[in-house]
Amino acid sequence: MADPTDRSKAKAFRGIRGRVARRLAVAWVLLSLLVGGTVAYLEFRRADEIAFGLAASAVDSLRQHVAKSGAPHVASLTAALEPLVRQGYLQARVDDGAGNVIATTAALGQPGFLDHLPERGSAPATFITGNHRVLWRGGELVVLVKIPLQDQSGRLFGSFNGAYRVDPATRESVRRDFVYNISAALLAVLVTTFVLYPVIMSLNKGVLKLSAELMRSNVELMEVLGSAIAKRDSDTDLHNYRVCLYSIRFAEALGLDDNTIRFVIAGAFLHDVGKIGISDSILLKPGKLTEEEFSVMKTHVQLGVDIVAKSSWLNGAREVIEYHHERFDGSGYRQGLQGASIPLAARLFAIVDVFDALTSRRPYKEAFSLESAVRILAEGRGSHFDPDLLDVFGQIVPELHGELAGLGEAALRSRLHQQVGRYFFGGRAY
Numbered sequence: 001m002a003d004p005t006d007r008s009k010a011k012a013f014r015g016i017r018g019r020v021a022r023r024l025a026v027a028w029v030l031l032s033l034l035v036g037g038t039v040a041y042l043e044f045r046r047a048d049e050i051a052f053g054l055a056a057s058a059v060d061s062l063r064q065h066v067a068k069s070g071a072p073h074v075a076s077l078t079a080a081l082e083p084l085v086r087q088g089y090l091q092a093r094v095d096d097g098a099g100n101v102i103a104t105t106a107a108l109g110q111p112g113f114l115d116h117l118p119e120r121g122s123a124p125a126t127f128i129t130g131n132h133r134v135l136w137r138g139g140e141l142v143v144l145v146k147i148p149l150q151d152q153s154g155r156l157f158g159s160f161n162g163a164y165r166v167d168p169a170t171r172e173s174v175r176r177d178f179v180y181n182i183s184a185a186l187l188a189v190l191v192t193t194f195v196l197y198p199v200i201m202s203l204n205k206g207v208l209k210l211s212a213e214l215m216r217s218n219v220e221l222m223e224v225l226g227s228a229i230a231k232r233d234s235d236t237d238l239h240n241y242r243v244c245l246y247s248i249r250f251a252e253a254l255g256l257d258d259n260t261i262r263f264v265i266a267g268a269f270l271h272d273v274g275k276i277g278i279s280d281s282i283l284l285k286p287g288k289l290t291e292e293e294f295s296v297m298k299t300h301v302q303l304g305v306d307i308v309a310k311s312s313w314l315n316g317a318r319e320v321i322e323y324h325h326e327r328f329d330g331s332g333y334r335q336g337l338q339g340a341s342i343p344l345a346a347r348l349f350a351i352v353d354v355f356d357a358l359t360s361r362r363p364y365k366e367a368f369s370l371e372s373a374v375r376i377l378a379e380g381r382g383s384h385f386d387p388d389l390l391d392v393f394g395q396i397v398p399e400l401h402g403e404l405a406g407l408g409e410a411a412l413r414s415r416l417h418q419q420v421g422r423y424f425f426g427g428r429a430y
Contacts, residue, residue, distance in 0.1 A: 020200055028193045032186050039185045046174070077103035084162065090142070092162040094149065102158060113163050117144070141166040141174070218313050219424055225307075225314075226269035229276050232283065239356055241412035242404055244268040246352040246397075248419050253396050254348070254389070262423050264345050267320020271349060274304025274321065301325060301334045319343040324350050329383045339386075347386045351377065351393050354384070359401065370401050 077094050082105050084092040091113040093104035106113060132145045143164040150156050166174075226240045247268040251261045275283055278300050282293050289297060304321040308314040323337060323346035330338030358373040368376070374394065381387050404412065 017201060020197065024193050024197055024200070028189060031189045031193075035185045035189055039181050042181075046177075074103050078105060081105040088165050088167060090163040090165050092160070094158055094160055096158040097156070110163075114144075114161055117163075141171045215424055219420060222266055222269045222314060222317075225273050229272050232276065232280070238409055238412060239360060240269060241409070241416050242356050242360075243271070243349070243352050244416050245404060245412070245419060246356060246400060247349055248423075249396060249400050250348055250352060250393055253392050256344075258423055260345065263316040263319065264348065265420060265423060266314065266317035267324070267345055267349060268352070270304065270308060270314065270317040271320050271324055271353065272300065272304070273307055273317075274300035274302065276307075277303040298325070298333050319345045320349045322346070324353060326350070327384045328386050331383070342386075347389055351385050351389060354380075355393075355397065359405070370398065370405075 081092045081094070081103055085105055085107045089107065090110040091104065091106040093114065094102045096102050132143055134141065134143050136142070143166065145160070145162045145164060147160045148156055149158050149160055227237050230237045230240045244265060247264050248261065251264045256264070278297060282289065282296055285293070301322060305318060308317050308321060320343075322334070323342050326332035326335065326337045326342045326346060327350075328339060328342070328347070330336050355373055355377060358368045358376055359370065361367045374397065377385060377390060377393075381390055404415075407415070
């Protein structure tokens with residue numbers, strides 16, 4: 001039968017693979033649009049240059065003829081325009097400086113082709129330059145050419161205007177090259193994406209491993225710090241283990257999110273970490289503390305806050321450390337907060353901490369029974385404890401206490417590691 005831990009790891013890894021695949025797919029689409037758009041632009045520019053080159057070369061003979069004949073020779077100009085139709089022009093004409101037509105000729109079925117074109121600003125032009133534009137009409141590539149004309153003395157007397165139709169062979173070559181280059185570019189992006197996927201997954205796997213090791217180190221540090229003060233206070237880790245287990249179950253019963261439960265766990269581990277700075281004469285005193293000694297004891301809250309403040313990761317425990325001695329009616333310490341102004345994690349833990357203290361044997365007292373402990377908690381309802389939270393705790397504590405009472409340190413630790421693993425290691429015990 002498959003190990004649940006392995007199933008959990010496999011499920012987590014599949015989830016990561018899915019996220020990586022989706023992000024790479026989005027990246028592929030965006031890169032394809034960028035690369036495809038760039039290639040399309042370059043290909044259209046190339047088509048534009050080819051088309052204009054063909055159109056311009058066809059007009060060279062007209063330039064030579066005009067240089068010999070001059071502007072007034074309308075018949076000569078018309079004769080010079082006629083070969084252009086045979087070379088691919090749909091219409092060709094010469095205008096004077098005022099825009100009046102001097103001479104014109106057109107292919108069969110294309111009279112007035114230039115006159116029926118839309119205005120330059122609204123024409124569906126592929127590209128527009130200073131002296132020509134390229135557009136598609138009826139599936140054909142057409143170059144609109146406007147070239148200034150000069151007479152023999154170099155005086156500008158008008159302009160040549162023409163509509164040149166690119167021949168089918170050239171048009172097909174341009175289309176074929178366009179499709180090929182676009183396809184090659186998109187394929188290159190796609191292949192790169194597929195090549196990157198295993199590389200990213202491999203790197204991500206390494207990062208996950210390092211992250212898990214770092215998380216394990218942080219959790220172990222948290223446990224060691226909690227254990228250090230527990231050993232000073234009572235020679236065992238039993239209290240820390242139990243309050244952590246109580247807190248987890250309590251937080252789950254309240255429906256808290258996983259991130260908040262992680263903070264609750266950290267706070268339960270480290271709630272009394274500041275006691276490491278309290279002298280043994282006060283910390284281990286079997287009898288009641290004097291007022292002065294109690295004042296010193298209360299400083300463990302600030303000491304604990306100072307300790308975890310030095311670590312951004314441990315700082316998640318701060319709410320429990322700083323406020324778990326506050327009371328619901330505002331009579332607690334160290335700030336005298338009241339009601340909902342006390343953070344939820346601290347209100348939750350205050351109930352757990354007192355309950356375990358009551359049901360645990362200490363050098364100066366015997367353990368109270370479950371019934372007695374619940375009754376004492378009820379006496380603090382609304383004064384020491386949040387009434388609503390106390391009601392929820394009262395529903396889960398009989399079963400929970402029955403599970404944990406009498407368990408030794410090794411059993412509690414094993415159970416705690418399983419519970420903590422759910423929130424810090426995706427279901428794996430650490």
